[in-house]
Amino acid sequence: MNIEKSTQERINQWLTSEYDEETVRYVQKLIDSGEEIELIDSFYKELEFGTGGLRGIMGVGSNRMNKYTIGKATQGLANYLKKQFPKQLIKVAVSYDSRNQSQHFGHLVADIFSANDILVYLFEELRPTPVLSFAVRHFACQGGVMLTASHNPKEYNGFKAYWNDGGQLVAPHDKNVIEEVNAIQSVSDISFDRVADNIHIIGEEFDDIYIQANKQLSIHPEAVKAEKDLKIVFSSIHGTGITMVPKMLNAWGFENVIIVEDQATPDGNFPTVVYPNPEEEEAMSMAKKRGQEVGADIIMATDPDADRVGLAVKNKQGEYELLNGNQIGSLLTYYVLSAKQSKGELKETDYIVKTIVTTNLISDISTDFRVKYYETLTGFKYIGEVITELLGREKYLVGGEESYGFLVGDLVRDKDAVNACAFIAEMAAYFKSEGLSLFDVLLDLYRKYGFYQEKLISLTRKGKTGAEQIKQMMLDLRNNPPKTIGDVQIKEIRDYAQREATHVLSGEKTEITLPQSDVLQFITVEGDVISARPSGTEPKIKFYCSVRETLVDTSQYATVAQKLNDKIKNMMADIVKD
Numbered sequence: 001m002n003i004e005k006s007t008q009e010r011i012n013q014w015l016t017s018e019y020d021e022e023t024v025r026y027v028q029k030l031i032d033s034g035e036e037i038e039l040i041d042s043f044y045k046e047l048e049f050g051t052g053g054l055r056g057i058m059g060v061g062s063n064r065m066n067k068y069t070i071g072k073a074t075q076g077l078a079n080y081l082k083k084q085f086p087k088q089l090i091k092v093a094v095s096y097d098s099r100n101q102s103q104h105f106g107h108l109v110a111d112i113f114s115a116n117d118i119l120v121y122l123f124e125e126l127r128p129t130p131v132l133s134f135a136v137r138h139f140a141c142q143g144g145v146m147l148t149a150s151h152n153p154k155e156y157n158g159f160k161a162y163w164n165d166g167g168q169l170v171a172p173h174d175k176n177v178i179e180e181v182n183a184i185q186s187v188s189d190i191s192f193d194r195v196a197d198n199i200h201i202i203g204e205e206f207d208d209i210y211i212q213a214n215k216q217l218s219i220h221p222e223a224v225k226a227e228k229d230l231k232i233v234f235s236s237i238h239g240t241g242i243t244m245v246p247k248m249l250n251a252w253g254f255e256n257v258i259i260v261e262d263q264a265t266p267d268g269n270f271p272t273v274v275y276p277n278p279e280e281e282e283a284m285s286m287a288k289k290r291g292q293e294v295g296a297d298i299i300m301a302t303d304p305d306a307d308r309v310g311l312a313v314k315n316k317q318g319e320y321e322l323l324n325g326n327q328i329g330s331l332l333t334y335y336v337l338s339a340k341q342s343k344g345e346l347k348e349t350d351y352i353v354k355t356i357v358t359t360n361l362i363s364d365i366s367t368d369f370r371v372k373y374y375e376t377l378t379g380f381k382y383i384g385e386v387i388t389e390l391l392g393r394e395k396y397l398v399g400g401e402e403s404y405g406f407l408v409g410d411l412v413r414d415k416d417a418v419n420a421c422a423f424i425a426e427m428a429a430y431f432k433s434e435g436l437s438l439f440d441v442l443l444d445l446y447r448k449y450g451f452y453q454e455k456l457i458s459l460t461r462k463g464k465t466g467a468e469q470i471k472q473m474m475l476d477l478r479n480n481p482p483k484t485i486g487d488v489q490i491k492e493i494r495d496y497a498q499r500e501a502t503h504v505l506s507g508e509k510t511e512i513t514l515p516q517s518d519v520l521q522f523i524t525v526e527g528d529v530i531s532a533r534p535s536g537t538e539p540k541i542k543f544y545c546s547v548r549e550t551l552v553d554t555s556q557y558a559t560v561a562q563k564l565n566d567k568i569k570n571m572m573a574d575i576v577k578d
Helices: 005-013 021-032 036-043 067-084 102-115 129-138 173-182 205-215 221-226 241-252 281-294 325-342 361-368 380-390 417-433 438-449 463-479 554-575
Strands: 054-057 091-096 119-123 143-147 156-163 199-202 232-235 257-259 298-302 309-314 320-323 350-355 372-376 395-401 405-408 451-460 488-495 500-503 509-511 520-524 529-534 540-549
Touching: 005 036, 021 036, 036 463, 054 067, 067 102, 067 143, 067 156, 067 173, 091 102, 091 129, 102 119, 102 143, 102 156, 102 199, 119 129, 129 143, 129 156, 129 205, 129 417, 156 173, 205 241, 205 417, 221 417, 232 241, 232 281, 241 257, 241 298, 241 417, 281 298, 281 309, 281 320, 298 417, 309 417, 309 438, 320 325, 320 438, 325 350, 325 361, 325 395, 325 405, 325 417, 325 438, 325 451, 350 361, 350 380, 361 372, 361 438, 372 380, 380 395, 380 405, 405 417, 417 438, 438 451, 438 554, 451 554, 463 520, 463 529, 463 540, 529 554, 540 554
Parallel strands: 091 119, 091 143, 119 199, 232 257, 232 298, 350 372, 350 395
Antiparallel strands: 054 156, 143 156, 298 309, 309 320, 395 405, 451 540, 488 500, 488 520, 500 509, 520 529, 529 540
């Protein structure tokens, strides 16, 4: 076999008596059967923290999610917490979603922390990621772990690590934890033996604490009361959303919540969908069908760990149309700012946050309301970082990213679909009381601020070979950047890896103040934004395109939409080479 030395060394290590017999037999079987590609993909590297923490395919190997890789990650985090908080009682919160092995991994993580004399608040049953983030802050923990692979396919699982602010690990902690993990050279360095006295179980009573805290954020409770019969269809797509979203909606006063029963049972095989991702039209299809049957006002679905939410609303033709993450985020931003303004609650210290690949419609809205906005790198952990940095000086109102992650208020430091579902429902109720649908409001935003249209194309490249192909794609774009895209001239290139923006016509270079990241953006003379970035959580490279056109009258919506779609198609054909 043609296997690199470092990869072979990892394989050899996993054949030793440090590992259980079943693991050793499996590795030997791969060798004996000549499964070179599987061996390389399983062992060519150690799993690393990306925008969503540790995430990978479940199985045997250093590049897989299993007892040993999770054990190393947990022990490394435990070691780092002890160094950062010496002579303190260290506390962590641990939760898990509906994925296969998530509960098992959750208990494994709790056992290892407990064996390291760390007090663990372990959820008794599966709960959403945002509830875990809330628990970290509520119990004054120094850290936390959520076992989930979010919206990835069923073969994946993940280990999201949280810091004492309830946010995912950011610099320098993310890299420092990896160093601690990499310092573990032997399985014997991992303490697996559970200390029961160090584990406290969090029961269902904690749900009410989280729900009541969120309910205090409601801006127009009178609108909810007036529209308590708002017809809401909800699907949890076999995930954790079923444990919290219906409770939250009912607590806010919504009495007509219709559950998609065929997707209500938590199941890590996600039997009714190809991908458990509300970004995908296929994943929303059952909810959409149920909504059509009952004539729903809004249709919502959450991903397995309930940090992302998809939304469908009626368009002008009376058909249910799926909104993308940019549209949902724009509506939420407009609702929060306009509602607070109408009540005289907007202050100079208020702000919103979006990521660099999220629509500029959101920043246009905030500018119009004279509310400050911040931009971050892709990944909600960076939004959480801003909230923590500005705490006590400025007030976070709302934020989000195009990948269907939103947060209203600062109760947590991660995207929160449970919170977002409640606010989407309240928003729909308020505008319905004003005689408007959410689609009406969206068209009004386009008319006022400009018709923004966005598209995301993802190319999947699996394994070591795929990682190399993605790296080469980014290298080619850097070395040979396009002068035009879709026949529109490029005026600026932003290279976040170099932290440098180049103004093409003048050659002038300016510094990008955000942290270093493997992202390229091309800005055209017409204001279009095309971005390229490798995913931090999946074997994909993502290409984003955002274009804008004036919408004089909402009756021109279909015509302008087609024009923008054609423009996006031409641009993507130039930049995306499959």
